[in-house]
Amino acid sequence: MNRILPTVSAENLTQFETLALATSSMNLADGHARQQLTAAQSKIVAELPSMWAEAAMRPAPEIEQEATESFFGMLGQHSHPFAAGRTLSCYSSSLAMEILARSLVTTSDAVALIHPTFDNIPDILRGVGLRLVPVEEEQAHDEDLPAELLEQVGCVFITTPNNPTGRVMSEARLRRLAEQCAEYGVVLALDTCFRGFDPDAQFDHYAVLDASGCRWVVIEDTGKLWPTLELKIGWLVPSANVDLPIEKIHSDILLGTSPLILLMVKRLADDGADGGLAELQRTIADHRALLRAEFADVPGISFVDEHARVSVERLHVGSRLGMDVWSAVRSQNLYVLPCQKFHWARPHEGERMLRLALSRNPSTLLAGARVLRSALLDAPELQG
Structure with missing residues (x-):
């Protein structure tokens, strides 16, 4: 018998995620x-x-340097500017984003932001008073941005690989976008938090950005890669010519990050470089294949991002509404993520999609997939 659950009114995606964390659920x-x-x-x-x-005995800056070099090196980012004092560690990538937003609003009132993307990015940017102009993912990856857009914003913000689509900006495309930003004096900001899942995202972004001459900021993150119970590090990395008060605002908010966590990150990154990262990528690929096989014969559904390698997967539920499916499986103790809020400029575009996390034990993933499959097949009220 289905449990009767209270009505949910979540204002952002993280609140939907918190509902899963608050229960002993299939999350x-x-x-x-x-x-x-x-x-x-x-x-x-x-x-x-x-x-x-x-960590208690060694100088913290020495540990921070080792962790940074191991993590960035594992991901191919050999031109990172730690030696120049511009690789700033944070408790999380969201905190790094908050520092960036507070910096941007000192010189600009508008940001061009990729669409769709995880909604805490537009929420943080709007939260400091910035106006957002959507840049469709296809446009960002396939063609020059129009002059009239670049003339009205102070920053272009791209997530690569994107969450939830998994799309990666190629080296050639990043070079051209950086050249455009240099031409118009616009800051290019990159959120690369899912970089570790896709080898195509591991060319040396810092070399490309420096060569372009543009003003740039990159956000990096350890939190998506390793199951470390939320012990993680984010990095905020600005160019030498960025001309934003990033270091000052960083110092307003935190003194430093834990050398213990930095030591753990170093050890995990060393293991990653020694084959652990490739093992993780194989695991996610196996989990994606498992999930797609489970839904192969369900009529009216499809997987939206055919070539994605990141640790999330979007499922289009056909004529059904994602929130209706979400409510149905929630009564079975399964939590997934409805996709309206990824489409921060036009939420209706995501109303028939769900996002599923792949960084789980196979048994949890398979049990959740079977609950979702049953709901899609057996509940006629979800058909339209």
């Missing part, structure tokens, strides 16, 4: 890493007491 909602630790990662976690002693 396929948030994109954070919740799969089992690998054998190598378990050994690293077992070393936390000795890491604690090491």
Whole structure:
């Protein structure tokens, strides 16, 4: 018998995700890493007491440098400017984004933002008073941005790989976009938090950006890769010529990040460079194949992002409304993510889609997929 649950009115995607975290549920909602630790990662976690002693004894800047070099090196970002003092660590990528937003509003009133994308980005930007101009993902990847757009904004903000679509901006396209931003004096901001899942996103972005001469800021993140119970680091990396008060606002908000977490990140990144990252990518590919196979014969549904490699997957539920499906599976203790709010400029475009997280144990993923499959097949009230 289905449980009777209270009506939900979530104002953003994170609130939908919090509903899953607050229950002993099948949680396929948030994109954070919740799969089992690998054998190598378990050994690293077992070393936390000795890491604690090491972090207490060693100079924090030395640990921060090692962690930064290991993490950025694992992802091919060898031109990162840590030596120049411009690789600023934060508690999370969302905090890095808040610092960037507070910096941007000192010199501009408008940002061109990729559409769709995770809604905490537009929420944070709007929260400091910035006006948002949507840049459709196809336009951002396939053609020059129009002059009339670049003349009215102070920043172009791109998520690559994008969440939820998984689309990666190629090296050639990033170079051209950076050249355009340089021409118009516009800051180019990149959120690269899902970079680790897709080798196509691991060319050296910092070399491309520096060569363009544009003003740029990059946000990096460890939180999507490893199941570390929300122990994570975000980085905020500005260009030398960015001309924004980023370092001042960073210092207004935090003194520094935990050297213990930085040591853990270093060890995990070293393991990642030694084959752990490739293992993670294979795991996500296997989970995507498992999910797609489970829905292969369900009429009227499709997977939207055919070539995505990131740790989330969008499912188009045909004529059904995503919120109706969400409500039905919630009564079965399954939580997924309805997609309206990813489409922050036109929410109706996402109303027939759900996003499913793949960074889970296979048993959880399969159990959730079967609940969702049953709801799609057996509930006639969801058919229109």
